[in-house]
Amino acid sequence: MNERKNMLHVSSNPHIRSASSTSGIMMAVVLSLLPAAGYGIYHFGPRAIAVIGVTVAAAVITEWLFGLCRKKTTITDLSAVVTGLLLALNLPVGLPLWMAGLGAVFAILVAKMLFGGLGQNFMNPALAGRCFLLISFPKQMADFTTEAVRLGGLSWDACTGATPLAALKAGESVNVMDMIVGRTGGTIGETSVIALAAGACFLLLLGIIDLKVPGSYLISFIIFTGIFGGRGFDPVYLAAQLSGGGLMLGAFFMATDYVTRPVTPKGQYLFGIFLGIMTGIFRIFGPGAEGVSYAIILGNLLVPLIEKVTVPTAFGCRKGGKPYEK
Amino acid sequence: MARLTFVGGIHPSDGKELSKAQPIREILPKGDMVYPLSQHIGAPARPIVGKGDRVLAGQKIAESAGYVSAPVYASASGTVKAVEPRRVASGDMVMSIVVDNDGQFEEAPARTVRPVEEMTKEEIIAVVREAGIVGMGGAGFPTHVKLSPKEPEKIEYVIVNCAECEPYLTSDYRRMLEEPQKLIGGLKVVLRLFDNARGILAVEDNKPDCIALLRKLTAGEKRIGVSTLKTKYPQGGERFLIYAVTGRKINSAMLPSDVGCVVNNVDTMVAIYRAVAEGKPLTERIVTLTGEAMKNPCNYRVRIGMSYEELLEAAGGYRVTPAKVVCGGPMMGVALFDLKIPTTKTATALLALSKDEVSAMEPGACINCGRCLEVCPGRVMPSRLADFAQHYDEESFLKYNGMECCECGCCSYVCPAKRPLTQEIKSMRKLLLDKRKKQGGER
Numbered sequence: 001m002n003e004r005k006n007m008l009h010v011s012s013n014p015h016i017r018s019a020s021s022t023s024g025i026m027m028a029v030v031l032s033l034l035p036a037a038g039y040g041i042y043h044f045g046p047r048a049i050a051v052i053g054v055t056v057a058a059a060v061i062t063e064w065l066f067g068l069c070r071k072k073t074t075i076t077d078l079s080a081v082v083t084g085l086l087l088a089l090n091l092p093v094g095l096p097l098w099m100a101g102l103g104a105v106f107a108i109l110v111a112k113m114l115f116g117g118l119g120q121n122f123m124n125p126a127l128a129g130r131c132f133l134l135i136s137f138p139k140q141m142a143d144f145t146t147e148a149v150r151l152g153g154l155s156w157d158a159c160t161g162a163t164p165l166a167a168l169k170a171g172e173s174v175n176v177m178d179m180i181v182g183r184t185g186g187t188i189g190e191t192s193v194i195a196l197a198a199g200a201c202f203l204l205l206l207g208i209i210d211l212k213v214p215g216s217y218l219i220s221f222i223i224f225t226g227i228f229g230g231r232g233f234d235p236v237y238l239a240a241q242l243s244g245g246g247l248m249l250g251a252f253f254m255a256t257d258y259v260t261r262p263v264t265p266k267g268q269y270l271f272g273i274f275l276g277i278m279t280g281i282f283r284i285f286g287p288g289a290e291g292v293s294y295a296i297i298l299g300n301l302l303v304p305l306i307e308k309v310t311v312p313t314a315f316g317c318r319k320g321g322k323p324y325e326k
Numbered sequence: 327m328a329r330l331t332f333v334g335g336i337h338p339s340d341g342k343e344l345s346k347a348q349p350i351r352e353i354l355p356k357g358d359m360v361y362p363l364s365q366h367i368g369a370p371a372r373p374i375v376g377k378g379d380r381v382l383a384g385q386k387i388a389e390s391a392g393y394v395s396a397p398v399y400a401s402a403s404g405t406v407k408a409v410e411p412r413r414v415a416s417g418d419m420v421m422s423i424v425v426d427n428d429g430q431f432e433e434a435p436a437r438t439v440r441p442v443e444e445m446t447k448e449e450i451i452a453v454v455r456e457a458g459i460v461g462m463g464g465a466g467f468p469t470h471v472k473l474s475p476k477e478p479e480k481i482e483y484v485i486v487n488c489a490e491c492e493p494y495l496t497s498d499y500r501r502m503l504e505e506p507q508k509l510i511g512g513l514k515v516v517l518r519l520f521d522n523a524r525g526i527l528a529v530e531d532n533k534p535d536c537i538a539l540l541r542k543l544t545a546g547e548k549r550i551g552v553s554t555l556k557t558k559y560p561q562g563g564e565r566f567l568i569y570a571v572t573g574r575k576i577n578s579a580m581l582p583s584d585v586g587c588v589v590n591n592v593d594t595m596v597a598i599y600r601a602v603a604e605g606k607p608l609t610e611r612i613v614t615l616t617g618e619a620m621k622n623p624c625n626y627r628v629r630i631g632m633s634y635e636e637l638l639e640a641a642g643g644y645r646v647t648p649a650k651v652v653c654g655g656p657m658m659g660v661a662l663f664d665l666k667i668p669t670t671k672t673a674t675a676l677l678a679l680s681k682d683e684v685s686a687m688e689p690g691a692c693i694n695c696g697r698c699l700e701v702c703p704g705r706v707m708p709s710r711l712a713d714f715a716q717h718y719d720e721e722s723f724l725k726y727n728g729m730e731c732c733e734c735g736c737c738s739y740v741c742p743a744k745r746p747l748t749q750e751i752k753s754m755r756k757l758l759l760d761k762r763k764k765q766g767g768e769r
Contacts, residue, residue, distance in 0.1 A: 010650075022690050
């Protein structure tokens with residue numbers, strides 16, 4: 001026993017580690033969403049703060065309570081904050097707050113924790129929450145009118161109304177410049193392309209996301225829409241389709257969710273292409289004007305399959321991955 | 327010219343500035359010398375001295391016990407105290423010859439040296455074999471085996487691994503600056519074995535002084551070139567080095583000679599030169615003593631067999647209490663719990679870290695970020711392999727090419743969830759290799 005006294009620490013190699021951490025990544029994602037959230041608050045008024053506050057709080061509290069039962073707290077990794085914030089950005093500002101909170105509870109409890117928590121969920125929790133609300137409360141979720149935008153005695157001269165995508169689908173003309181700045185109706189975080197692009201650039205510069213998924217998503221969507229959209233490759237139409245709805249938010253912040261996109265590089269391209277095509281199908285041939293959420297969720301379900309067929313070829317091995325022999 | 331490299335890899339902070347400026351210092355051991363009989367891959371050497379025998383520096387004390395094996399030489403004079411199991415850096419107990427060092431360093435007569443030009447290829451290989459030379463970069467593969475491929479005429483490249491991609495280590499760097507002639511001399515000896523080969527000194531571009539010096543010294547040599555590699559870990563990994571220099575790829579089941587290459591590291595080349603041109607067996611090497619907790623970070627010329635504890639004392643000890651002491655570099659080295667272990671032929675460094683970044687880390691859940699895939703030079707899926715390893719899912723582990731892992735540590739380094747990926751995969755590989763060996767033995 002005496003010999004043990006002066007022993008040094010041991011652990012397996014490597015003995016140095018990079019500075020990156022899960023909570024650091026989540027923090028960066030939260031920061032990257034702030035421009036969009038900020039614009040949403042400016043554009044839709046203080047009620048947007050209430051929606052964001054309720055979903056973030058509901059998400060974190062749900063995860064915390066779940067952790068209490070499991071005697072293991074996971075809220076410090078900040079992933080629940082990301083889920084709550086993303087969900088809020090995907091909701092119309094006038095949604096009753098209890099519904100927003102319920103969506104966050106569903107997102108965390110059902111889509112994430114019941115499947116084993118962070119890293120085990122097979123679909124993006126925020127999108128699962130949104131789709132849950134879309135199915136449960138279709139009327140409120142599609143209500144982008146001014147009347148809804150009221151918080152207590154406060155009223156705000158918010159710019160709301162039919163979303164540009166709905167107008168586009170109805171054959172009306174839209175102002176692309178307004179869509180890029182964000183002066184249109186829609187969910188809290190999806191309207192301003194500029195704000196979303198700023199956040200996306202931040203994540204790209206930090207290397208937290210790359211262009212494999214968003215790039216292939218947007219390009220395949222443009223091609224699909226150009227061919228089947230009925231307006232050919234009309235640049236104004238395509239720009240409106242790109243800037244409209246949840247495409248930018250979805251492509252850069254939700255399709256890139258680590259847990260629910262393929263981990264293999266080739267798989268990420270396939271995944272992006274699939275999303276582009278599905279979004280196109282939903283938008284052009286579907287009953288609604290939107291399609292991003294369902295496209296991504298469908299894509300999430302295909303991830304295991306995509307990963308299976310895109311296992312990278314090991315260094316020095318033949319294509320298709322010849323197993324080790326000898 | 328474009329810098330040569332491979333796909334993947336990482337850029338850790340390199341820590342080389344601590345020790346790179348000081349010239350190599352000589353340290354003579356005072357205490358007992360311990361010579362493990364297994365300092366190489368292959369059969370342990372057979373002792374040819376017994377308790378009470380007097381041995382001289384440079385005297386053979388254990389002979390090679392097979393083709394893949396290497397003899398061991400005493401590096402100091404004295405009396406054999408015991409032949410007994412002693413602990414080595416890996417933590418294993420290895421049968422070792424313990425010599426009571428008399429401090430005289432009385433030398434055994436050197437082998438008579440003949441000019442290299444007059445020696446046949448077989449003679450050169452025999453000298454290398456007899457000198458106990460093994461790969462001194464860490465693996466310890468007997469060098470004579472490497473120098474005897476099935477078809478020597480098909481060897482097109484003799485690559486000297488001057489990458490030194492491990493952070494903190496500077497022994498090869500100092501060697502290149504201080505004894506470049508011996509390095510080039512060693513390369514010339516090896517080139518004599520392979521008539522159709524070109525010698526390449528492959529250096530990372532963080533050592534521009536070495537590149538310039540080696541270029542100058544090899545300017546007139548038709549068969550020797552200097553290649554500049556991109557500075558990236560693990561650029562010095564054999565498979566990635568071959569790829570960077572030649573564009574050829576080998577997997578873990580292949581040998582460099584399968585693609586016409588022979589790779590040796592700097593210290594090994596110098597040892598070959600000393601054996602062939604000076605008649606000296608392998609009894610010394612350069613060891614980097616470094617790290618934030620080390621008082622005098624520097625490179626030392628060490629007699630193999632000296633204990634790390636004594637080496638550390640002679641070098642001035644610690645500056646502050648170290649949090650962790652590593653034998654080798656920070657990426658692939660082995661953490662030591664005790665310093666009463668001998669330096670061996672493969673001892674590259676003693677690294678005293680003032681911070682222990684790893685022990686306190688709580689591994690979290692994998693968030694599937696894919697960073698491990700991006701950096702993996704073996705192009706496998708470390709996160710997936712670690713899962714398979716945890717569940718002992720042998721079939722999936724093999725199917726996903728788990729054996730292609732080179733254990734470089736890049737995946738653990740980058741993992742934001744701080745999962746011990748390398749450790750999991752390494753343990754699984756070891757189990758499978760042992761199993762394979764066992765099955766092979768039964769047949």
